[in-house]
Amino acid sequence: MDQVEAVFREERGRLLAALARRFGDLDLAEEVTSEAIEAALTRWPVDGVPPNPGGWLMTTARRKAVDRLRRDQVYAAKLAILQVEADRPTPQATGDELPDERLQLFFTCTHPALAAEDRGALTLRCLAGLTTPEVARAFLVPTATMAKRIVRAKKKIREARIPFRVPGPDELPERLPGVLQVIYSVFTEGYAASSGPYLQRLDLAEEAIRLARILHRLLPDAREATGLLALMLLIHARRDARSGPDGEIVLLEDQDRSRWEQEMIAEGRDLVVAALTGRPAGPYAVQAAINAVHDEATDFAGTDWPQIVQLYDVLLELDPSPVIALNRAAAIALRDGPEAGLCLLDELAAEPVLRDYHPFALARADLLQRLDRVPEAIAAYEHALTLAGSEPEREHVRRRLAVLRSPSRTDR
Amino acid sequence: MKYLLLINAGELDLQDTPVGCEPEDWMRFDKEITDSGVVVASESLADLVTATRVQVANDGKRTVTDGPFAETREVLGGFYVIDVPDLDVALDWAARCPGSRGGGSVVVRPVAEFPGA
Known part of the structure; x- marks a missing residue:
């Protein structure tokens, strides 16, 4: 994407948000936003960039909306509100900048009345400025389906x-978690692609971070929005070390930590401090803190496991879910040894959510391997293999199995 | 904008009436929503055993049958039609309705608007 387009992508969201709110119709807002940007791309190189680009775009878009209404009376009647709106004077004279109304759009796109699978798509399309084919690619569905x-x-x-x-x-306390959830699910989909040939789809993770940055700017006092941005940065900083040259998984313990992006870690750490300060922390802030502890360790053995276990204790209290209990068990295994971890996993085995959960099967197999319980470990890896979603996940399990089955196996 | 609130009763449990949907809760809610001036129409429905289904086939033959009786766990027990600015306001009223408690649910359906109608 060239630079001009990048500028417009940011501007697009603001313009769209302002127009959607004014006209109460996302379709019309999208249509005239695109037309206004197209007009700018043609005119500005010739006429020069106007002194108030945002105002110019807004005026152009509004004019196009009014034109559209005159052409299409049925549509106009459908949006009776438009008539009133079209006659109102342009508010651009009041300032240089468009009022930022993207927060409204965030809450609309992530409204709980929309299907969960549509919220992320709509947010990427309206607020991250992705085109429908781009959103479709991001979620690995055909463009027609996404459209x-x-x-x-x-x-x-x-x-x-x-x-x-x-x-x-x-x-707000009831609605904000829904917005954060949508952004985080876009991120996790990018971070550990649930299907397909690649482990990570970094573009999606980066879009999620971009969205979280916008939200954090709009709601600087919402500590969980800060916590979410911190969490994503602290995970994303490790992206280059997370897969090998052939796309294979490199676990945290084997990662080349010199490839972690220190600048991003520093930014995430500052944010996590802000998110943890003051009132009791929310779940995103605590997860961010856990990742900050990982990012601070110079090597895997030097990780402050007692602190990580403590943070998981806090997290489990905030959000008593089996998946968090699983992560806590894995941390305890590293603090107290594989036996202790396996004990906890066995207690969790009856949880329906974990029964077909690949990370659970994998964690169990790993602990059995560490305990040198080879036949059980092989069975556990075989089970994990059936649950793996992406090809690198399957390959990782196959490699482990190959090691365990090798007759010359002498180590461990 | 008009919305129909379809009130589905939860599974009847005579042992313990769930908190928040006793007769006085319904009376309080009905007074609140009526006093707020948003109600266009509202009724509660007679017992399901009194329901009768009518179907007319392509040849014009009329079939009348007793029922339908609950094949699903939820039974339509009544409705409100309210006129409010947007979905959020409608959802707020639905959440305040005692029918949304105790395993019941309120389904919010916008009433279709036809231009020029």
Whole structure:
């Protein structure tokens, strides 16, 4: 993407948010936003960049919306609100900058009344400025499928009248986690692709970070929004060390820590301090803190396991989920030895969520291997192999199995 | 914007009436929502055993059958039609409705708007 386009991608979200709120219709807002940007791309190189680019784009987009209404009376009647809006004077004279109304758009795109799978797609499309084919690629679905999903979501916003508004302070604690969840699920999908040939889809992780940065700027006092940004940065800093030259998984213990991005770690650490200061921390801040402890260790053995276990204790209290209990058990195995970890895993084995959960099967196999219980470890890896989602995950298990089955196995 | 709130009763459990959906809760809710001026229409429905289904085939033949009786766990027990600015307000009323408690649910359906109608 060239530089001009990158600038417009940022501007696009702001413009779209302002227009969507003004006209109450995402389709119209998208249409005229694109047209205004196209006009700018043609005119600015010739006429020069106007003194107030944001205002120019807004005025152009509004004018195009009014034109569209005159052409299409049925559409206009559908959006009766438009008539009032179209006659209102442009507010651009009040300042140089467009008012940032992207927060409203965040809450609309991640509204709980929308299908969970559509929220991430809509957020990427409207706030990250991705095109529909890009969103489709990001979620590994055909463009036509993604286009249908986006149309369906926009139709619901329009026809059920999901508002473009920021929830009040009393509603925010209930609504903000939903927004954060959408961003984090975009990130985790990018970080550990749930299917496909590659372990990581970094573009998706980077889009999630971009979204979290915007949200953090819009809500600087929302500590969990800060915590989420910190968490993603602290994980993403390790991306280059996380897979080998052939795309294979490199576990935390084997990673070349010199390839971790120190600048990103430093930024994440500052944010995690902010997210943990003051009132009791939320789950994203605590997860960020766990990752900060990992990032601070110069080697795997030097990791402060007691502190990590303590943080997992806090996290488990905030969010008593089996997946967190699994991670805590893995940390305890590293603090107190594989036997202690395996004991905890066996207690968790009955959890329905974990029964077919690849990381659980893998953690169990790994501990059995460490305890030199070879036949059990082989069975456990074989089970893990059936649950692995991506090719590198499967390859990792196959490599472990090959080592265990090798007749010349002497180590461990 | 008009929304239909379809109130589905939860599974009947005569042992313990769930907190928040006793008759006085319903009366309080009905007064609140009526006093707020958003109600366009509202009814509660008679017992399901009184329901009758009518179907007319392509040849015009009418079939009348007793029922339908609950094949699903949820039974439509009543409705409100309210006129409010947007979905969030409608969802707030749905959440305050005692029908959303005790295993019941309230389904919010926007009423279709036809231009020029």
